[in-house]
Structures are given as structure tokens and as C-alpha cells.
Amino acid sequence: MSAVVIETNTAVPVPTTPWKQTRRKQIVSASTVALSALIAVVIVLITGFAGVDGWAFTFLIVSLLVTAVRALKADAKVRKEMFVTVAIFATAALAFTPWMSIFASVVMKGARGFRPNFFVGDMRTTIPDDELNLGGAGHAIVGSLMMVLNATIITLPLGILSGVYLTEVRGRLTFLVRFVVQSMSGVPSIVAGLFIYTTFVNYTNSFSGLAGSFALAILMLPTVARTAEEVLKLVPDDLRSASYALGARQWRTSLMVVLPTVRSGLTTAAILGVARVIGETAPLLLTSLSSNSFVFNPLGGPVGSLPTYVFGLLQIGTENSTNRAWTGALVLMLLVLALFTTARFIGGKDRR
Amino acid sequence: MDGVAKTEIIPVPRELAVVYNRADRIFRRIVTSGALTSLILLGLIGMFLFVKSAQIFNDRGISFITGSNWTAGSGDGVIIDDFSIGPMLTGTILVAVIALIIAMPLAIGGALYLEFYAPFRIRKILNALLDLAAAIPSLIFGLWGLAVFTSFGERWSVLLNSRFGWIPFIKVQNEVFGRSPFIAGCVLASLIVPIITSVTREVFSRTPRDLIDTCYALGGSRWGAIRTVVLPFGRSGIIGGAMLGLGRALGETVAVYLLLNIVFRYNFRILESEGGNIASLIATKFGEATEYELKALVAAGFVLFILTLAVNMLAATIVQKSTVRK
Numbered sequence: 001m002s003a004v005v006i007e008t009n010t011a012v013p014v015p016t017t018p019w020k021q022t023r024r025k026q027i028v029s030a031s032t033v034a035l036s037a038l039i040a041v042v043i044v045l046i047t048g049f050a051g052v053d054g055w056a057f058t059f060l061i062v063s064l065l066v067t068a069v070r071a072l073k074a075d076a077k078v079r080k081e082m083f084v085t086v087a088i089f090a091t092a093a094l095a096f097t098p099w100m101s102i103f104a105s106v107v108m109k110g111a112r113g114f115r116p117n118f119f120v121g122d123m124r125t126t127i128p129d130d131e132l133n134l135g136g137a138g139h140a141i142v143g144s145l146m147m148v149l150n151a152t153i154i155t156l157p158l159g160i161l162s163g164v165y166l167t168e169v170r171g172r173l174t175f176l177v178r179f180v181v182q183s184m185s186g187v188p189s190i191v192a193g194l195f196i197y198t199t200f201v202n203y204t205n206s207f208s209g210l211a212g213s214f215a216l217a218i219l220m221l222p223t224v225a226r227t228a229e230e231v232l233k234l235v236p237d238d239l240r241s242a243s244y245a246l247g248a249r250q251w252r253t254s255l256m257v258v259l260p261t262v263r264s265g266l267t268t269a270a271i272l273g274v275a276r277v278i279g280e281t282a283p284l285l286l287t288s289l290s291s292n293s294f295v296f297n298p299l300g301g302p303v304g305s306l307p308t309y310v311f312g313l314l315q316i317g318t319e320n321s322t323n324r325a326w327t328g329a330l331v332l333m334l335l336v337l338a339l340f341t342t343a344r345f346i347g348g349k350d351r352r
Numbered sequence: 353m354d355g356v357a358k359t360e361i362i363p364v365p366r367e368l369a370v371v372y373n374r375a376d377r378i379f380r381r382i383v384t385s386g387a388l389t390s391l392i393l394l395g396l397i398g399m400f401l402f403v404k405s406a407q408i409f410n411d412r413g414i415s416f417i418t419g420s421n422w423t424a425g426s427g428d429g430v431i432i433d434d435f436s437i438g439p440m441l442t443g444t445i446l447v448a449v450i451a452l453i454i455a456m457p458l459a460i461g462g463a464l465y466l467e468f469y470a471p472f473r474i475r476k477i478l479n480a481l482l483d484l485a486a487a488i489p490s491l492i493f494g495l496w497g498l499a500v501f502t503s504f505g506e507r508w509s510v511l512l513n514s515r516f517g518w519i520p521f522i523k524v525q526n527e528v529f530g531r532s533p534f535i536a537g538c539v540l541a542s543l544i545v546p547i548i549t550s551v552t553r554e555v556f557s558r559t560p561r562d563l564i565d566t567c568y569a570l571g572g573s574r575w576g577a578i579r580t581v582v583l584p585f586g587r588s589g590i591i592g593g594a595m596l597g598l599g600r601a602l603g604e605t606v607a608v609y610l611l612l613n614i615v616f617r618y619n620f621r622i623l624e625s626e627g628g629n630i631a632s633l634i635a636t637k638f639g640e641a642t643e644y645e646l647k648a649l650v651a652a653g654f655v656l657f658i659l660t661l662a663v664n665m666l667a668a669t670i671v672q673k674s675t676v677r678k
Contacts, residue, residue, distance in 0.1 A: 053504055077573055084575040088469060091461025095549065096478070098542030099485040102496045109499070161386025169383050173391075179668055180391045186596065186664030187397065187657070188603025190631045194653040195397045198404045218397075221390055250372065251379035279489020282605035285635055307491050311606065314495065322499075329492045336487050344480075 032070065036063040060090050103333075110330025113323050118331070122304075123292040128313055128321035137328055139294045140309035143209065147288060147305060148274050150213035150298060155220045156270050160259075163228030163269075167235075168254045178229075185222035192218040193283030201287060209295065209303035212288030216277040224273040231265030232258065268347045275339040279332050281307035306332055398657060405651030408435065416651060417441065422616050422637070424645050435648035437630060437655065439618050443533065444629035444656070447608060448601035450537030450622060451544060456594055458541070459548035464578060466549070467556045482553075485546035494607035497539035502611075505535035509623045524623045533619070533627040536611040540604055544597035551596060551671075555589025556582055588670050595667030603660045605631035630656040 021029075040059035067086050071079040113132045121136025162181060166174055196215040201207055235258050243253040259266075284290075289302035290312055310328035313321040372380065408416060412435065419436025466475055466482070497505075509529035516522045529535075559582050567577040583590075608629050614636055615626035634649050641649060 051504075051507070053507070077576070081573040081575050085469070088461050088465050091458050092465030092469070095458035095462035095545050098496075098501075099481070099488065099546060101500060102485075102488060102492060102542075103481075105496055105500050106492060158386055158389050161383050162390060165383045165387030169380050169387075171380070171384055173384070173388070177387050177391065179665070179672065180394055182668035182671065183661060183664040184390055184394050186599035186603070186660050186667070187394075188605070188631055188660050190603065190605045190634050191397065191401070191653050191657045191660075194634065194650060195400055198400055198650055218393065221393070225390065250376045254379070254383075275487050279487075279491055281489070281491045282631065282635060286638060307489065307606075310491055310495070314498070314610065325495065329495055332489055332492065336489070337484060340484055340487065 032066055033063070036066050056093075060086075063090075106326065106329050106333050109323070109326040110328075110333075113327030114330060118324075118327055122294055128316050128324060129318045130320065132320060132323060132327075135324075137304075137306065137309050137324070137331070139291065140304040140306045140328070141331065142294060142296070143288070143291070143303040144278065144305040144307070146296070146298065147209050147212045147216060147284075147303065148278055150210065151216035151220055151277065152270055152274060154213065154217040155224050155273060156266075159221055159224030159228050159269060159273070160266060162225040163232050164254060164259070166229045167232040168250070168258060181222050181225045185226070187218065188282075189215075189219055189280050190282040190286070193286035196283070197286045204299070206299075207287060207289040207302045208300065209288055209298040212284050212303060212305065213298065215283035215287045216280060219280060219283065220273040220277050223276045224269045227269035227272050228266060231262045231269060234265070235261055264346045268343045271339050271343040271346070275336050275343070278335055278339070279307055281311050284308050285311070306335075398654075398661075401650055401654040401657060405647055405654050408647050408651040412436065416648075417655070420616055420618055422633075422648075424642055427642075433644050435645065435651075437633070437652050439616050440614075440628050440630045440633045440652070441655065442618060442620070443612075443627045444602055444631070444659070446620065446622070447533050447537050447540060447612070447627065447629055448598055450533060451540035451601045452594060452598050454538060454541035455545045455548055455597060459545050459552055459593070459597075460590065462545065462549045463552040463556055464582075466553050468574060468578065468582075479553075482546055482550055486550050488543075488546075490543055490604055490607045493539055493543045494610035497535070497607060497611050501539055501542075502530060502535060505532075505538055506530055509534060513623055521620050521622055524621055526624070528625050529623060531611060531613045531625045532623050533612065534622040536608050536627065537622070539607055539611055540601045543604070543607060544600050547600060548593040548597040551593030552586065552590055555586040555593070559585045588673060592667050592671035595663055595670065599660050599663045599667060602629075602663060603631055603656060604629070605635050608632040609635050 037059055039062045040055055043058050043062070044055045063086055064083070067082050071082050074082065115133060117133060118136040118138075119141065120138045121134070122139035123135050123137075126135025162177060165171065166178060193215045195218070196211050200211045200214055204211070239257060239261065240253055243257040248257070284305050284307060288305060288308070290308040291302045291304040293304075295301065295303045306328055310325045310332070313325040313328070412419075416436050418438045419434075420438045421434045421436055423431060423434040425431050425433035466478055470478060506529045509532060512522055512534075513524055513527075513529070517524075563581045563585070564577050567581050572580070609632035612627045612629070612632065613625055614628035614633060616628075617626065619626050630652050634653055637645065637649055
């Protein structure tokens with residue numbers, strides 16, 4: 001390529017980026033922000049305005065004022081642009097603050113009870129207010145994992161089937177199925193719990209882990225179905241045509257060509273479904289209740305789970321029980337994080 | 353070019369005659385029945401809840417929706433059963449609307465920032481965190497609201513009350529500011545912001561790049577491009593995202609349970625520490641409910657189900673329209 005260019009002696013235009021901020025401009029904006037922050041600190045210290053939120057508010061006002069001063073010599077369009085930029089940065093900061101604060105507080109407050117016994121012990125002989133090195137949430141973790149596993153076993157085939165229906169079979173009800181899956185994703189979790197309570201729990205006459213799994217499955221299904229559909233959509237049509245050209249029927253094409261190519265994508269679907277329901281509390285309050293010891297039988301009465309463990313401890317409200325609750329929350333967050341990381345890792349492999 | 357008129361032959365795809373043999377038909381039937389489970393499930397949920405609560409609707413009629421009493425009878429007939437969900441229904445809507453009003457500007461601002469303002473590296477990190485934030489269990493939001501946010505919320509409430517107390521719905525009767533619809537609404541807002549942001553950002557990212565570049569080429573500023581191209585293009589996505597968030601906020605249980613006092617009185621003063629919503633009512637009363645009260649709770653659940661289903665179907669329609677038009 002380059003040889004050709006040299007021979008014909010054509011000047012290759014170097015792409016320029018005139019919209020890119022120059023170093024000088026960057027320094028000016030950075031120093032503006034720093035200056036406003038500093039002024040805000042001074043104002044907060046002098047006037048006794050309260051706390052972090054007071055500072056943030058002052059900071060916003062000051063930056064708007066500074067922007068106004070800087071905008072004096074600009075024309076109308078640039079002036080507007082400057083104000084809008086400040087406004088968008090402010091709203092974005094405000095939008096991201098809560099969850100940053102959540103991540104930070106869960107890690108900080110949860111770390112206190114984050115010790116080995118939390119993962120192996122149970123609460124049979126421990127009262128919630130005991131020292132943190134006694135007892136644990138092993139039973140809750142096991143219960144949660146068991147219920148989520150059962151829910152996955154129920155949901156995954158159904159989710160894959162509806163994904164296959166929407167992409168491969170494409171029957172007359174495609175629109176309806178997609179619509180129902182969409183609107184089902186909004187069924188309140190407590191309603192799912194109530195439904196399983198009025199049916200399964202009433203008929204078997206006891207709260208159980210399996211009931212919890214059913215409730216979670218209802219909440220999981222839309223997520224799995226939608227993700228499965230998205231993944232199956234990515235399979236190139238050539239692959240299907242090639243399979244048909246080799247004489248395969250539709251069922252062989254779907255089962256032996258299309259589905260195996262998206263194996264990792266379907267795993268991602270399952271993982272995202274699990275991440276969606278692992279922290280659900282409300283349906284479990286109505287179906288699996290909670291327990292203080294290890295329960296391995298899905299039909300053997302109430303089962304402990306991480307969310308109900310946290311929820312129960314919160315209602316006791318003493319210092320150590322709250323600490324335990326925060327540790328439970330931390331473990332929940334770590335589980336969700338681990339699930340997402342795995343999903344990302346597997347999904348990344350698929351796209352290659 | 354060479355003066356010879358070229359007749360172009362445009363190949364027309366041949367009609368494919370699809371013949372499904374027996375194995376295919378069985379396969380299609382199995383897949384179809386699997387796909388219809390979600391439909392059947394949704395129908396079953398509605399049907400069972402309705403059947404179980406029919407007695408309540410029969411006994412109480414419309415006053416189940418409008419009345420403002422939740423009294424369990426004493427069994428011997430001295431105190432009569434009296435169940436109705438009026439204040440909880442309005443409370444549900446009140447808290448969800450507060451959450452939506454707060455969340456919408458934040459979510460749109462956040463999505464615009466992520467899509468058009470953030471530097472590449474920060475954007476990548478924030479997007480990953482956003483996905484994670486959208487998956488934080490609501491229980492943790494409730495926990496955070498209780499331990500961290502409430503002190504801020506109370507301070508803001510005091511400030512709002514002293515400055516804007518002359519507005520009827522901000523005025524309070526008792527100067528106690530904790531556990532109010534406002535605080536619950538703020539926490540719900542932070543819960544739905546990640547959800548709405550990720551939907552909105554998705555829609556914004558689908559804006560045709562050419563249109564934006566055209567706008568720049570015509571001398572438009574970044575805000576000009578956003579205002580004239582991105583926002584109109586993403587409008588239905590924004591509305592759909594908002595409805596999804598609203599549906600989520602309407603059905604939220606644990607966070608509201610932890611952050612709001614359930615009081616059976618119509619309350620529209622957002623800073624007053626009383627309120628409640630249907631979902632948290634069910635969670636509160638479920639444990640020690642009598643037989644008849646349970647039916648009333650199921651009836652309440654049915655009302656909530658219909659409410660959220662309506663909102664979500666609307667959202668699904670809007671979102672589907674916006675993705676089809678792409």
C-alpha cells in the first residue's frame with residue numbers, strides 16, 4: 001500500500017481531529033473544576049453548611065457561576081453548550097453517586113463479619129447478637145444456592161425453547177410470545193411468591209425449598225428467554241442455510257448446528273438469570289421462609305436463604321445482628337459480581 | 353461509460369417451498385409448547401390469584417379498593433373483619449411516581465454522559481459498573497437506605513419543609529421526618545436509575561452515527577446534536593425505559609418495607625412519616641394473617657398484578673415499536 005503511495009507521489013492526508021481539546025484547554029477546564037471545588041470547600045467551612053451534600057450543592061452553584069464568568073466572552077451557542085455540559089456532568093454525578101455509595105458501604109460495613117466461620121457455621125446455637133466469630137450463614141448460602149440451582153434447572157429448558165421458538169421456528173405466535181415475555185419480566189416478585197403460596201404451598205401444606213425454587217423460576221424465566229433469544233439471533237443465517245443444503249431437516253439444524261454454536265451464550269443466559277434472582281427476598285418470605293440450620297431436602301420444610309437471612313437480622317436490629325446482615329449483603333454482592341464476571345468472560349469468548 | 357446501454361439483471365430470490373416432515377412437525381410442536389409456557393404461566397398467575405380472592409371482591413365490592421381500613425376480626429364476631437387497600441394503592445402510586453420524577457432526569461443525564469461525554473476508558477468502567485448496579489438486589493438498596501441515606505433524606509426533608517412548607521403536599525403535621533414517602537421514593541429512585549439508564553443508553557447508542565455527524569458538519573454543537581437528533585430518536589426508548597422503571601417501583605417490596613411506616617390513612621404529604629404500598633403490606637401482614645385475611649392479601653396482590661401488568665404491557669408495546677422501527 002505505502003509503496004504505491006510513494007510512487008504516485010500523492011500526499012496522504014493525515015487525519016486531523018480539530019474537535020479534540022488542546023492541552024491548554026484541558027488544563028483550563030481542570031483548573032476551573034478544581035477552583036470551584038476549593039471555593040465550595042471554603043464556603044462550606046465558613047457558613048457551616050452541612051456535610052457532603054451541602055458541599056456538592058455549593059460546588060454545583062459555584063461551577064455554574066464560574067461557567068457564567070467564563071462564558072461572558074463566548075457567543076450564544078458556545079455559552080449554551082458550556083452550561084449544558086455542566087448540567088449533564090452534575091446529573092450524571094448525582095445518578096452515579098447512590099450506587100457508588102452502596103458499593104462502598106457494603107464493602108466497608110460487611111468486612112467486619114467477613115470471616116471463615118461466616119461461610120461454614122449456622123445459627124442453630126447462636127443468637128443474632130452473639131459475637132461475630134460465633135455462628136454464620138453457611139446454611140443460608142447453601143439454601144440459596146440450592147434453590148437457585150433448582151430454579152435454573154426448571155427455567156433453562158423453557159427459556160431456551162422460547163428462544164428457539166422466536167428465532168428458529170418463528171410460528172404464528174412469535175409476536176405474542178415476545179410480548180408476553182417482555183411483560184412477564186415486570187411481574188412483581190411478591191406476586192410470584194403469592195402465586196406459589198396459593199398453589200404449591202397450599203397443596204403440599206408446607207413451606208419448602210422447592211416452592212422457593214418455583215417462585216424464583218417465574219422471575220428468572222423472562223431474563224433467560226430474552227437473553228437466549230438475543231444470543232440465538234447472533235447465529236449467522238449462512239450456518240442454517242449450509243445445514244439445510246446438506247440435507248438436514250429443521251430439527252437437526254436447530255439441535256445439532258444452531259444450539260451447539262451458542263452453548264456459551266446459553267450459559268450466559270442462565271448466569272444472568274441467576275444473578276437476577278439470587279437477591280430476591282419477597283417471594284422467599286412467602287414460599288421458603290427461613291431456617292436456622294442446614295436443610296438439604298428441597299421438600300423438607302422451611303429453608304434458609306441469604307436474602308431472608310439478611311432481612312431477618314435487620315428486623316432484630318441490634319448491633320451485631322446488623323453487622324451480620326451487612327456481611328450477608330456483602331456476600332450477596334460478591335456472588336452477583338462473580339456471576340457477572342463469569343458471564344462476561346464466557347460471553348467474550350463467544351464473540352470472538 | 354463505454355456507451356453501451358447496460359441492462360441489469362436483478363436476481364430475484366426463488367420462492368422456497370418449505371416442507372416439514374414428521375420429525376420436524378414434532379420438533380416444532382415441542383418448541384411451541386415450551387414457548388407457550390410463559391403465556392400459560394402468566395394466565396395461571398392471574399387466574400389463581402383471582403379465584404382465591406373472588407370471595408373478597410364479592411364481599412366487599414368496590415369498597416375494597418376505596419376503603420381505608422385493615423382490621424382483622426376477633427373471630428368471635430365482636431370485631432368484624434374489615435379489609436380494604438385504598439391508602440396502600442394511592443401510596444404505591446405516590447412512592448413510584450416520586451421515584452420516577454427523581455430518577456428520570458438523572459437517568460437521561462447519566463445516559464447522555466456515558467454515551468457522549470465520558471472519555472473512553474471511564475465509559476468502559478462505568479458501563480460494567482452500571483450492569484452490576486442494575487443487578488444489585490433491592491434488599492441491599494433497602495439496607496443502604498436505612499443505614500446511609502436516611503440521615504441525608506431527613507436533612508433534605510427539614511430543609512424542604514422550612515423553605516417550601518407553604519406548598520400543600522410538602523407541609524407536614526408532625527415534625528418527624530424519617531420513614532416518609534419522600535425518603536422511600538428517593539431510595540427507589542436510586543434503585544431504578546441504573547435500570548432506566550441502561551435502557552436509555554442502549555437506545556442512544558443506536559442513534560445513526562451519520563445523523564449526528566451531519567449535525568456536527570452543519571456547525572451544530574454537541575448539545576445541538578443531542579437536542580435535535582439523539583433525544584427525538586430515542587424518545588420512545590426513554591418512555592419505554594421509564595415505564596419499566598415505574599413497573600419495578602410499583603412492585604417493590606423489601607426496600608419500601610424497610611423504609612416506610614405502614615399507616616392506613618390517605619396521605620399525600622410526601623414528607624409525613626406515614627404511607628405504605630401494596631407489596632410491603634403483603635409482606636407485613638402475611639406472617640400472622642388469619643384465613644380470611646390471607647384471601648384479602650391475595651386480593652391485594654391481584655390488584656398489584658393487574659396494575660404492574662398494565663404498565664409493563666404498555667412498556668413492552670412502546671419498546672417493541674421503537675426496536676422495530678430501527
